Amino acid sequence: MERMIALSKMGSWKSAMERFALAAIWAIFLAIAPAVEAAAPAGEGESVPPPPLGLDEVPVPEDNPMNPAKIELGRRLFFEKRLSGDGTVSCATCHNPRRGFSNARQYGIGIGGRIGLRNPPTILNAAYNDHQFWDGRAKSLEEQARGPMLHPAEMGGDEAKIIQTLRALPAYRVSFRKAFGSEKITLDRVTKAIATFERTLLSGNSPFDRWFFGEEKNAISAAAARGFGIFRGKGNCVKCHLVDSFSAPLTDHKFHNVGVGADGKPPHIGRGKISKLPRDRGKFKTPTLRDISKTMPYMHDGSLNTLEEVIDYYDRGGLANSNLDPDMKPLKLTQLEKSDMLAFLMSLDGDLPPIRAPR
Numbered sequence: 510m511e512r513m514i515a516l517s518k519m520g521s522w523k524s525a526m527e528r529f530a531l532a533a534i535w536a537i538f539l540a541i542a543p544a545v546e547a548a549a550p551a552g553e554g555e556s557v558p559p560p561p562l563g564l565d566e567v568p569v570p571e572d573n574p575m576n577p578a579k580i581e582l583g584r585r586l587f588f589e590k591r592l593s594g595d596g597t598v599s600c601a602t603c604h605n606p607r608r609g610f611s612n613a614r615q616y617g618i619g620i621g622g623r624i625g626l627r628n629p630p631t632i633l634n635a636a637y638n639d640h641q642f643w644d645g646r647a648k649s650l651e652e653q654a655r656g657p658m659l660h661p662a663e664m665g666g667d668e669a670k671i672i673q674t675l676r677a678l679p680a681y682r683v684s685f686r687k688a689f690g691s692e693k694i695t696l697d698r699v700t701k702a703i704a705t706f707e708r709t710l711l712s713g714n715s716p717f718d719r720w721f722f723g724e725e726k727n728a729i730s731a732a733a734a735r736g737f738g739i740f741r742g743k744g745n746c747v748k749c750h751l752v753d754s755f756s757a758p759l760t761d762h763k764f765h766n767v768g769v770g771a772d773g774k775p776p777h778i779g780r781g782k783i784s785k786l787p788r789d790r791g792k793f794k795t796p797t798l799r800d801i802s803k804t805m806p807y808m809h810d811g812s813l814n815t816l817e818e819v820i821d822y823y824d825r826g827g828l829a830n831s832n833l834d835p836d837m838k839p840l841k842l843t844q845l846e847k848s849d850m851l852a853f854l855m856s857l858d859g860d861l862p863p864i865r866a867p868r
């Protein structure tokens with residue numbers, strides 16, 4: 510995070526009127542993005558829209574300022590199958606906007622039907638992650654984006670070929686000039702544009718946010734409100750899926766062993782493989798729970814099919830292993846408490862930006 514400008518929290522954006530105005534600014538911002546004609550990057554710096562209710566300001570690295578043309582270029586690249594080795598796979602194949610930016614399957618499926626070994630996480634709110642991937646092996650969205658483009662089992666692209674393909678398309682040359690001030694097309698710029706687009710994929714202003722931060726009494730059901738009580742109390746979920754007084758990231762950005770994959774042969778090592786520390790064995794990054802109703806199946810290995818199964822898994826205290834997090838204990842939830850918890854989790858579906866695939 511050193512290079513990031515972490516802007517101050519926006520706790521004062523409280524009233525409904527203010528929030529409405531913010532939503533309008535967002536809409537205008539997205540609408541004008543494709544129409545920017547200036548040769549130099551227009552609107553740089555000033556173009557970070559205020560975050561939706563329940564979220565903090567998005568951190569933006571100093572060496573990759575946001576501007577509307579860069580967001581639009583990133584959106585096109587995100588859906589661009591020609592970046593892949595055989596022209597069949599784009600980022601959106603596994604991070605499909607209609608599937609909560611995941612793929613509704615246990616694993617990612619790349620070129621030639623090749624199957625990865627982890628569940629594609631949503632990329633909603635990935636802009637806030639201190640580390641990317643389940644084991645945190647990438648430090649930024651820019652660094653992360655190179656991975657799948659070149660990975661043989663994902664997009665299987667080749668750096669020289671990607672650059673050559675994009676250079677041959679006049680529309681992209683224009684877009685790179687608008688986004689970066691010159692037509693130079695490099696893999697570094699490709700990843701910068703994609704990361705910039707990802708910084709606009711925010712899920713906030715959910716019924717839960719409107720109830721908890723916006724004080725709209727009827728935004729969620731009585732069951733969901735009780736479920737939040739269990740999430741904070743008896744369930745102890747907030748220990749890792751944080752809810753603060755100004756924002757609800759629903760993750761602590763840390764790594765924990767909750768037992769998933771501990772029964773595998775060999776057991777899943779996760780963070781331990783990156784840090785080489787025995788104490789990190791079996792730890793994976795706490796994911797956000799926003800839009801969780803849409804991103805089944807769950808966990809790093811997609812081993813739990815439904816939210817009911819996830820709740821039952823935690824109720825049992827997770828799978829015992831020598832490194833299990835001390836906060837994992839049998840919860841002894843009643844049937845009603847389980848269904849209340851489910852109602853709460855369903856109230857975390859956000860107000861998403863309107864993302865369309867380019868023609």
Ligand code: HEC
Nearest residue numbers: 599600603617618619627628629630635641642643657663
């Ligand atoms: C073949 C499927 C597939 C494709 C294509 C793909 N991804 Fe992913 N993505 C995954 C999987 C699986 C993971 C988790 C891998 C891991 O943690 O080891 C992931 C992880 C991520 C993450 C990390 C999110 C987090 O919370 O840690 C981001 C961001 C991301 N992908 C963005 C992209 C971008 C941008 C592209 C296109 C350049 C892309 N992905 C293409 C399957 C895919």
Ligand code: HEC
Nearest residue numbers: 744746749765769793794795796807808809819823834836
């Ligand atoms: C000790 C920290 C910790 C606690 C306590 C905790 N979680 Fe988690 N949660 C995690 C981690 C880490 C993962 C990812 C685990 C993995 O894939 O191996 C996760 C994954 C999940 C997922 C799946 C998300 C996805 O995108 O696949 C859900 C849903 C979830 N937790 C809900 C809960 C609920 C509900 C509670 C309380 C009953 C809870 N968690 C308590 C750390 C925690």
